[in-house]
Amino acid sequence: MHNLNLRSLLAVALIVTGAVANAADTNVALKDAFKSRFNIGVALNPRQFTEQDAGAVALVKQQFNAIAPENVMKWQLIHPRAGEDGYNFEPADQYVKFGEKNGMYIVGHTLVWHGQTPNWVFQGTNPPPAEGQNPGGKKGFGFNGPRASREELLDRMRTHIHTVAGRYKGKVKAWDVVNEALADGDGEEVLRNSLWRQIIGPDFIAKAFGFAQEADPDAVLRYNDYGLENTVKRRKLITLVKSLQAEGVPVTAIGTQAHLNVSSASFESMDQALTEMETLGLPIHVTELDINSAQGGQRNTSADIANNADATKGGLVDDSAKRLADAYAGVFRAFLKHKDQVKLVTFWGANDAVSWRANGKPLLFDGSNRPKPAFEAVIEEAKKGSASK
Ligand code: G3I
Numbered sequence: 001m002h003n004l005n006l007r008s009l010l011a012v013a014l015i016v017t018g019a020v021a022n023a024a025d026t027n028v029a030l031k032d033a034f035k036s037r038f039n040i041g042v043a044l045n046p047r048q049f050t051e052q053d054a055g056a057v058a059l060v061k062q063q064f065n066a067i068a069p070e071n072v073m074k075w076q077l078i079h080p081r082a083g084e085d086g087y088n089f090e091p092a093d094q095y096v097k098f099g100e101k102n103g104m105y106i107v108g109h110t111l112v113w114h115g116q117t118p119n120w121v122f123q124g125t126n127p128p129p130a131e132g133q134n135p136g137g138k139k140g141f142g143f144n145g146p147r148a149s150r151e152e153l154l155d156r157m158r159t160h161i162h163t164v165a166g167r168y169k170g171k172v173k174a175w176d177v178v179n180e181a182l183a184d185g186d187g188e189e190v191l192r193n194s195l196w197r198q199i200i201g202p203d204f205i206a207k208a209f210g211f212a213q214e215a216d217p218d219a220v221l222r223y224n225d226y227g228l229e230n231t232v233k234r235r236k237l238i239t240l241v242k243s244l245q246a247e248g249v250p251v252t253a254i255g256t257q258a259h260l261n262v263s264s265a266s267f268e269s270m271d272q273a274l275t276e277m278e279t280l281g282l283p284i285h286v287t288e289l290d291i292n293s294a295q296g297g298q299r300n301t302s303a304d305i306a307n308n309a310d311a312t313k314g315g316l317v318d319d320s321a322k323r324l325a326d327a328y329a330g331v332f333r334a335f336l337k338h339k340d341q342v343k344l345v346t347f348w349g350a351n352d353a354v355s356w357r358a359n360g361k362p363l364l365f366d367g368s369n370r371p372k373p374a375f376e377a378v379i380e381e382a383k384k385g386s387a388s389k
Contacts, residue, residue, distance in 0.1 A: 030364075030375075031065040033382035037339040039105050041066030041346030043288065045354055046091055049098035056350045059369045066105035068287065068346050069095045070356075073108050076116040079160055089167065096171050105344070108168060109287075110176035110224065111161050112208045114194035115306060121156055122195045124148030129198075143195065153199045158211045165215035174220035174285065174344075176255055177212045178205050182225050182236045184304050190236045205240070206249045213250045224255030224287055229264065229273045230302045241280050254280060257288035258331070259305060259348070259357075262317060263298040265291050265327035270334035274342065284341045288348040290355060290362035291327045291374075293320040297360050312359035320361065325377035328364065332378050336385040 030040040042064040047053040049067075060067075071077055072091040079087050099106035126147045148156070165175055181197070183189040191197050196204045205223075212221050223241060227233040237254070244251050254277055258270075277284055292298075295314030317323060335342045349355040353367030364375040 028379050030063045030378065030382075033379050034345070037336060037382075037385065038342050039066040039344045040064050041068055041105065041107065041344055042350050043068045043070040043109075043346065043348045044095060044098070044350070045070050046072065046094070048350065048354075049091075049095045051098075053354075055369045056354065059365060060350055061102055064104070064347075064350075066107065066344055066346060067095070067099050068107040068109050070109075070349070071116070073164070074110060074113065074116040075121065075160065076118050078164060080118055082120045082156075087163065092164075092168075096168055100171065105174075106168075106172050107287075107344075107346070108165065108172040108175040108219075110179040111165065111212060112157060112177065112196060112204070113179040114192060114196065115180070119143040119145075122147055122153065122199065124152050147195075147199055150200050153196070154204075154207060157200075157204070157208060161208065161211040162215045165212050165219065169216040170218065172216070172219060174222055174253065175212055175216070176224040176287070177221045177251075178208050179224045180226060180305075181205055181223075182233060182240065184227065184233070184302055186232050186302070190239055206244060206247060209244070209249045209251055220253045220283070220285075221250055222253045222255040222285060222287070223251050224257065226257040226259055226288070226305045227301055228256045228277065229258070229260065229269050233302060234273060234276055238276065238280065241282070245280070251282065253283045253285055253343070255285050255287040257305075257348075258286050259288055259290055259292070260327065260331065261292040261297045261301070261311075261360075262320070262323040262327045264301055265331050267330035267333045270331045271337060274334060274338040278338065278341050283343045284338070285344040285346070286335065286342065287344075287346050289331075289345060290348045290357060290360075291324055291331075292357050292360035292362045293317055293324050294357070294360035297357070312357050316361060321373050324361070325373040328374040329377040329381050332381040333385075336381065339385075 034040055042060055044067050048056050051057050072095055078092050096106055122143050124147050126149055128144055128147055181192055183192045191202055209221055228237055241251060292311055293316045294312040295317055297311035335345055347363055349363055351365040351367055351369050352358055352361045352363050355363055364372055366372055
C-alpha cells in the first residue's frame with residue numbers, strides 16, 4: 001500500500017513536471033534546436049522590423065536567426081515610380097538594419113516577379129497582342145496597354161537589379177532573383193505566361209540571374225517557387241533549372257516556398273520533393289513555410305497561389321491542433337533527413353495573427369505569440385534528430 005502510494009505520487013510528479021516542460025516554454029528556441037543543421041528564418045512586416053510590435057519582436061529575436069522581407073523589397077514597394085527618384089528605400093533599409101543589429105542572415109525577396117510589379121515597368125509604345133493571340137496573357141497581370149520593347153524592359157530590369165541588389169551588397173546574403181516563373185496546372189507549358197516572358201521572352205530568367213551576379217557576385221542567387229511538392233510542378237522546376245545550368249546561368253540555390261496544408265503535408269511527400277530537387281546539385285532553402293489548417297485550403301495544391309483567397313474559409317479542420325503538429329513534425333523530419341542540402345527553413349510570418357493566411361492558423365505561434373503544440377512537435381523532432389546523429 002505504502003509502496004503503491006509512493007509510486008502513484010511519483011507518477012503524478014512526472015506527469016506534472018512533464019506538463020510543465022511541455023507548456024509554452026519558449027526558453028527553448030528554434031534557432032538553437034536546429035543549430036548545426038540549418039538556419040531558421042521568419043518573414044517580417046514593417047511593424048516588426050521597426051520594433052513597434054513588441055510581442056512579435058521579442059519572439060523574432062528569441063526564436064529566429066534569419067529574416068525575409070514579406071513585402072518591402074518587392075518592386076511595387078521599393079521602386080514604385082520610374083526614374084532615379086522613383087525608389088523608396090526607407091522600409092528596406094530599416095529591414096536590413098534590423099537584421100544587422102541582431103546578427104541575422106538577411107534574405108532579399110524578390111527582384112523579378114509577375115506579382116506586385118507596377119504597371120509603368122511594362123508600359124511603352126508597342127501594341128499588345130491582338131485578342132485571342134495571347135492565351136492567358138490578360139489574366140491577372142494588371143496591365144494590358146501598349147508595352148515596352150524587349151530592350152526597354154531588359155534595361156529597366158538591369159537598372160532595378162543593379163540598384164537594389166547593389167545597395168545591399170554584402171548585407172543581403174541571398175536573393176530570390178526570380179520568383180514564381182513556372183506555370184501551374186498539368187499542361188506541358190513550363191513557364192508562366194507573364195508579361196516578363198511575353199515581352200522579353202523565356203530568357204528573362206537567365207538575364208535576371210546575370211544582372212544579379214553582376215550586382216553582388218557573393219550573394220546566394222535563388223530561383224524561388226511554390227507548389228514544388230506537386231509532382232508536375234516539380235518536374236517543370238527540374239526542367240527549367242537544368243536548362244539554366246546547361247547555359248551556365250548562375251542559379252546558386254533552389255527556393256521552395258512550402259505553403260502547405262495539413263491534409264497533404266507529410267514526411268513522405270516532403271522527403272520525395274527534396275530527394276528529387278537534390279538531383280540539381282544545389283543547396284535548398286525552404287523559403288515561405290506555413291501549413292494551412294482551414295477547411296477551404298485542404299484541396300488543390302497545383303493552383304495559382306495568388307488565387308487562393310478561399311483557402312482560409314470554412315473554419316478549421318477537426319482536431320486542427322494535433323493535425324498541425326503532426327504535419328509540422330513530418331516535414332521537419334524530412335528537412336532533418338536532408339540537412340546536408342537544406343540550409344535554411346523560413347516561416348512565412350512570426351505568428352498566426354500576422355500571417356497572410358491568418359484564418360488558417362498556419363504557424364507555430366498563436367496570435368499572442370504563444371507556442372502551439374506544433375512548436376513542441378518541431379522541437380521534439382530536433383531532439384530526436386540530435387539523438388540519431
Ligand atoms: O500596403 C497596403 C496598405 O497600404 C493597405 O492599407 C492594405 C489594405 O489591404 O494593403 C496593403 O498591401 C497589401 C500587402 O500585402 C501588405 O500588407 C496588399 O494588398 C496585399 O496584396 C499584400 O499581400 C502580400 C502578397 O504576397 C501579395 O501577393 C502578402 O502580404 C504576402 O505575404 C504575400 O507573399 C507571397 C510571396 O511574396 C510570394 N509567394 C507567395 C506568398 C503568399 O501569397
